[in-house]
Amino acid sequence: MISTFGYLTLALAFLLAVYGLFAVVLGLVQKSAAWTESARLALLLIFPLVTVSLVVLTMLLVGQRFDVAYVYSVTSSEMPIYLRLTAVWGGQSGSLLFWSWLVAGFSLFFALRKWRDEPDLLPWSLLVVFLTLAFFLMVNVFMETPFERFWHMPDGSRVLSVLQPVGAWSLVPQDGQGLNPLLRHPGMIWHPPTLYLGFIGFIIPFALAVSSLASGRRDRRWVDIARPWMLIAWVFLTLGLVLGMRWAYDILGWGGYWGWDPVEIAALLPWLSATAWIHTAILQRRKNHFKRWNLVLVILTFVFVIFGTFITRSGVLSSVHAFAGSEIGLPMFIYTAFLSLGSLGLLVYRWRDLHTDYAPSFGFTKETLTLFSNLILLSILMVCFLGVIYPIISELLTDTQITVGPAWYKRITGPLLILQLFLVGICPLAGWSLTNLTRWRKHLWVLLPISLLAPLAAWFFGDVRGGLALLCMWLVSFSVGVLIADYLQGAAREKGSAGGNILSALWSPIQRNHRRYGGMLVHLGIVLLSLGIIGIEGLQQETQSTLSLGETVNLGGYSFKFEGLEHFEEADGRLVTEALLSITRDGKPIGALYPQREIYPNMGLAITQPGLRSNLAVDLYAVLIDWRPISQDEATFRVFINPLVTWLWVGTGVVTLGTVVALLPDKLRRK
Amino acid sequence: MLRKLTSFRLEKHLFWLLMVCLLSGLILVDRVQASTPSDDEVNRIASQLFCPICDNIPLDVCPIEACQQWRELIREQLAEGWTEGEIKAYFVAQYGDRVLGEPPRAGLNWLLYLAPPVVFLVGFILLLAKMKRQPQRPDLQGRAHKDPYLEQVERDLANLDQTS
Numbered sequence: 155m156i157s158t159f160g161y162l163t164l165a166l167a168f169l170l171a172v173y174g175l176f177a178v179v180l181g182l183v184q185k186s187a188a189w190t191e192s193a194r195l196a197l198l199l200i201f202p203l204v205t206v207s208l209v210v211l212t213m214l215l216v217g218q219r220f221d222v223a224y225v226y227s228v229t230s231s232e233m234p235i236y237l238r239l240t241a242v243w244g245g246q247s248g249s250l251l252f253w254s255w256l257v258a259g260f261s262l263f264f265a266l267r268k269w270r271d272e273p274d275l276l277p278w279s280l281l282v283v284f285l286t287l288a289f290f291l292m293v294n295v296f297m298e299t300p301f302e303r304f305w306h307m308p309d310g311s312r313v314l315s316v317l318q319p320v321g322a323w324s325l326v327p328q329d330g331q332g333l334n335p336l337l338r339h340p341g342m343i344w345h346p347p348t349l350y351l352g353f354i355g356f357i358i359p360f361a362l363a364v365s366s367l368a369s370g371r372r373d374r375r376w377v378d379i380a381r382p383w384m385l386i387a388w389v390f391l392t393l394g395l396v397l398g399m400r401w402a403y404d405i406l407g408w409g410g411y412w413g414w415d416p417v418e419i420a421a422l423l424p425w426l427s428a429t430a431w432i433h434t435a436i437l438q439r440r441k442n443h444f445k446r447w448n449l450v451l452v453i454l455t456f457v458f459v460i461f462g463t464f465i466t467r468s469g470v471l472s473s474v475h476a477f478a479g480s481e482i483g484l485p486m487f488i489y490t491a492f493l494s495l496g497s498l499g500l501l502v503y504r505w506r507d508l509h510t511d512y513a514p515s516f517g518f519t520k521e522t523l524t525l526f527s528n529l530i531l532l533s534i535l536m537v538c539f540l541g542v543i544y545p546i547i548s549e550l551l552t553d554t555q556i557t558v559g560p561a562w563y564k565r566i567t568g569p570l571l572i573l574q575l576f577l578v579g580i581c582p583l584a585g586w587s588l589t590n591l592t593r594w595r596k597h598l599w600v601l602l603p604i605s606l607l608a609p610l611a612a613w614f615f616g617d618v619r620g621g622l623a624l625l626c627m628w629l630v631s632f633s634v635g636v637l638i639a640d641y642l643q644g645a646a647r648e649k650g651s652a653g654g655n656i657l658s659a660l661w662s663p664i665q666r667n668h669r670r671y672g673g674m675l676v677h678l679g680i681v682l683l684s685l686g687i688i689g690i691e692g693l694q695q696e697t698q699s700t701l702s703l704g705e706t707v708n709l710g711g712y713s714f715k716f717e718g719l720e721h722f723e724e725a726d727g728r729l730v731t732e733a734l735l736s737i738t739r740d741g742k743p744i745g746a747l748y749p750q751r752e753i754y755p756n757m758g759l760a761i762t763q764p765g766l767r768s769n770l771a772v773d774l775y776a777v778l779i780d781w782r783p784i785s786q787d788e789a790t791f792r793v794f795i796n797p798l799v800t801w802l803w804v805g806t807g808v809v810t811l812g813t814v815v816a817l818l819p820d821k822l823r824r825k
Numbered sequence: 826m827l828r829k830l831t832s833f834r835l836e837k838h839l840f841w842l843l844m845v846c847l848l849s850g851l852i853l854v855d856r857v858q859a860s861t862p863s864d865d866e867v868n869r870i871a872s873q874l875f876c877p878i879c880d881n882i883p884l885d886v887c888p889i890e891a892c893q894q895w896r897e898l899i900r901e902q903l904a905e906g907w908t909e910g911e912i913k914a915y916f917v918a919q920y921g922d923r924v925l926g927e928p929p930r931a932g933l934n935w936l937l938y939l940a941p942p943v944v945f946l947v948g949f950i951l952l953l954a955k956m957k958r959q960p961q962r963p964d965l966q967g968r969a970h971k972d973p974y975l976e977q978v979e980r981d982l983a984n985l986d987q988t989s
Contacts, residue, residue, distance in 0.1 A: 406886075407886065408883070408886040413881070415881050416881065514955070514956050515956065516953070516956035522956070525952055525956075526952065529945070529948045529949060529952055530945075532948070533941065533944060533945040533948065536940075536941065536944055537941045540936075540937065540940060540941070541937075544928075544936070544937055547933075547936075548928075548933060548934070551933060552932065552933055554921070554922055554923075555921055555922065555923040556922055556923055556928050556934070557875045557881065557922075557923045557924070557925065557926060557928070558928060558937065559875060559881075559883070559925075559926030559927060560883075560926065561873065561926045561927040562926075562927045562928065562937065565927075566938075566941045570945070696865075697864075697865055698863075698864035698865055698868055699863075699864060700864070760888065762888070790864070792864075792868075
């Protein structure tokens, strides 16, 4: 019964979304504020209704109601409670409900803001939000509902239905199938929600852009309102992407964190265009130019969000993430095409109105660097998009199946990423005018030689010989030096006004201009994060070896000794084989690795759990490939030395902190 | 005495025979070992190929039984002296271009290799051209920034004045 209740609240939310859609259209046609207000109130009701539905689903999952098909497919009795909770987004229909809930939540906050100063932006924004809500709720109610139950019919057949068919009685399986083993990881708690928050957050800037276009505005008001929404969505998407990388690093056992899988790339596409927007939005806010470009970027961002959702859920591209494939491909395609063509058509319609007689000056200014950075980001975006869709193009035009693998992506994006790192490094040296470099001249004489210490240390102590890796390390150390020097210059200027108090002086620049210093903190995070990328791409070492008991394999100055194998069964029925590899360096023991292979007998699946030992300098990572099942005196290992990977996670923390600083309220400045 | 001598000679011959056998055995073992490619050599090639059954999983990390057999096949081919190119060509002939991690530079695939640099260069040139067109920002030229919309309204008003 409770599942029927969950379905009915969902259906009611869908009806309200349809009503809101009609009300907002009527409001626009009749120019009636009353209809618009009615639609806004309907929007406020949708979130509580979808929340009830989501709570019901959670109760069903936790209560192990295996008569509900969704609960049966994603949980089993041996799964711990946290996994049963995360199973809300562990399958297609549940994750779509979670998606609808987040859209409703964002819409609620958006609808609750004060619209007194820009009432013309409200109806069009509501239209976009209602279109999205109505679409996803429709999919949830009619195609992918998580509330269907198993029924036994009088004729002996079994059917799936939300409501009890006449004469049927409930069929309750003894146990569920359980969650896909790859999803049974703490990463399941954080990765999907943060990624979804990122994706869905972009709906608000998109709705504002469309409403600004539709209402014929030429000012930058939509950019001002959209900025915090964009930053929040961007930081969640960043976190979602990096948490996904960590998950892959911990569980997939290929020694890396980014496999250039089409679905990974699909999540990167909106991140790239949103990053470009965050930068050019500053130019529009300062100079009221790049009106068209910012609209293009925000539309692209949301279109890529929908595109990513489409390819993940429609099964159009097969990948390791395509576990959620289903029959909703065509409706998703129609919705994606409608939103993309509609918003782009509107932009074309208003194109001439948004013209400005402005051309940026060429010189060593933040403006020039921002534009070149945009060019690089958009080029990477184009490369990634081409890589994702090319296999489809190839199959359609030449009937040849093609794999576009990591080697191609690395070859094409590598130089662009190095250029981007260079731009991030020199960005603080440039000002908004051409005079800034003179301020830096004397500091550069100190910074340049100091920054060379990092690649020199890598050469002498780390035995790094790769030219590109050394160049990137120099870029990183130079960028960090410039960012710190810039901050200290700001603090030194504040020292007088802070009465000589060093702590006050260090806080003052952030207090005076939290957007600038928040942005610089984000840049610092990106630079640190790139150290992790350099570590994997330029400095990784690996070897695979079959070892007898007591034998060692040497790699990068470390010795890994095979000490033994152990087999045990976990409480949830997993059969675990764990190897012990003791590690020594220069004869001194420094720890051990415990790589595992887990077998799920009920599902006939096995997954790898690498053994991992991390510090700021290096990750020691071992995968158990195979072993002799009877004597157990021989096993095959793949051992990796992954330098600097921890900086990827540290850098992400700094990026998050920087975004929070950039989002601090403007009131701070006036204090 | 003669028997002793013969026996000594026989022992001496046997000793040398044994030594020759041992040495040749050692050389043979060494050769056999040298001709068995290491896991790293196999993985170096397998990492450039993709599993023909699974989607988007490189052959060197794919855990399924069939992939283990393909890796062993690569080991045998290497042992027989096949080159990297020959092994890749074999897999392409068996399973098609999709087993290659990097699409071959041929036909329509050139799009993958030419489009990115061309797009970047065109963007770069367009950006430079756009920037050079107006070397100084209006506000740097000492003029107050004007809203083009207001300018248009003023022009329209002026036209209206003239026509009326």
